[in-house]
Amino acid sequence: MSGWVKIAGLGPGDPDLVTPQVTAALAEATDVVGYIPYVARVGARPGLRLHPSDNRVELVRARHALEMAAEGRRVVIVSSGDPGVFAMAAAVYEAVEAGGAVWTDIPIDVLPGITAMLAAAARAGAPLGHDFCAINLSDNLKPWALIEKRLRLAVEGDFAMAFYNPRSKSRPEGFARALDLLKEACGDDRPVIFARAVSTGDESIRVVPLTQTQPDMADMRTVVIVGASNTRVITRADAPVVYTPRSVPE
């Protein structure tokens, strides 16, 4: 039996947003590894071993998956959203490169999923309908100065912006600084979307003008989307819709 690793995106939460490709991979797997709440989304069945692990042990988890595959097991690493966006795919390739020739021949596939910003955008309208940036606001793995630099350049380029990991319990002050920077750099009242737990029973979507945003509007289950300067809000029967037009006049 020859083993493999598939790094699969479970989407934002709703089982109806899991691709058939990911469902098929889970059906063939002998082992599933991932962060505890993501592994909990995989149904138990005879012959399937579940290996939930804590947050912030991505490289340990990646090596464990590769070791099992080298022994002939069929291992699915589950990520929320898309595995290529601030998730496990990069961690697995970091482990592969650090391992040198050891894991060169293990088949590895990345199975894309619905990433949080696109699920959130869909629920809010079409705020990412024109050029945009995706920025991880956590400074666990990069200096805060680089985050601020990227925010300023994104505003200067008039990109819409999507923020992952906006605010953690352990370091809540970063998001407050990011909002202060945006209020100063944007100089307008463009809409900001706080999309929490999209597609789950806990979903909430809030649209707030930039000047009225507050740091505690986000937590680690929130994706934040900031419009470009021409992003519009339409009042509709059920909820406001936010969209960024496809065109920018000369």
Next chain:
Amino acid sequence: MSGWVKIAGLGPGDPDLVTPQVTAALAEATDVVGYIPYVARVGARPGLRLHPSDNRVELVRARHALEMAAEGRRVVIVSSGDPGVFAMAAAVYEAVEAGGAVWTDIPIDVLPGITAMLAAAARAGAPLGHDFCAINLSDNLKPWALIEKRLRLAVEGDFAMAFYNPRSKSRPEGFARALDLLKEACGDDRPVIFARAVSTGDESIRVVPLTQTQPDMADMRTVVIVGASNTRVITRADAPVVYTPRSVPE
């Protein structure tokens, strides 16, 4: 019977990348509208009317869908990839806003899909594993100067970049200019991925060092991904893997 509009993402091409949510919407639809090759991906069945239309008539198509929904029909507008990324969702909301109160009460949902850059990234490794920008290189709807400005700022911020619509038959010179700009602004030999027709029978993935890129490596079916300065290439048994590490040292 009350009508509705659902703007659905069909993903990059492989039916195994279509979400169950989109499949269910198509099963409930009375009408499907969209660009000819996307409507061709929807199976015909009794009672389902297909309305394929040409490229560049997005607003006409959006109004047609809204008019049919106002008459009580259940209309799915199909996009390739994700409808919120350079696709039909923004066009529908432009039509809604221009229509004033006429369409205020028609239920509209956006159903996310696997967008081209994430499908391409998955096939290549994890090139968008850290902060990145998505830029539409077509200057049909925005000035070329804005595209150049955004490219320069994205390089300055050391974002990875994904380009949609890199090169059309009618205006192939833009992509040549973009590559020249990148070669000058990046000043290194970071990897560039040309991902064509991802997940279809025509798929090809090419990894080319920036200095060796040529304009004719892309066409309208290609998504181009340019790494950040720290993006890595690993030689593996089957094909090279490109990934952007999750961390940036101080």
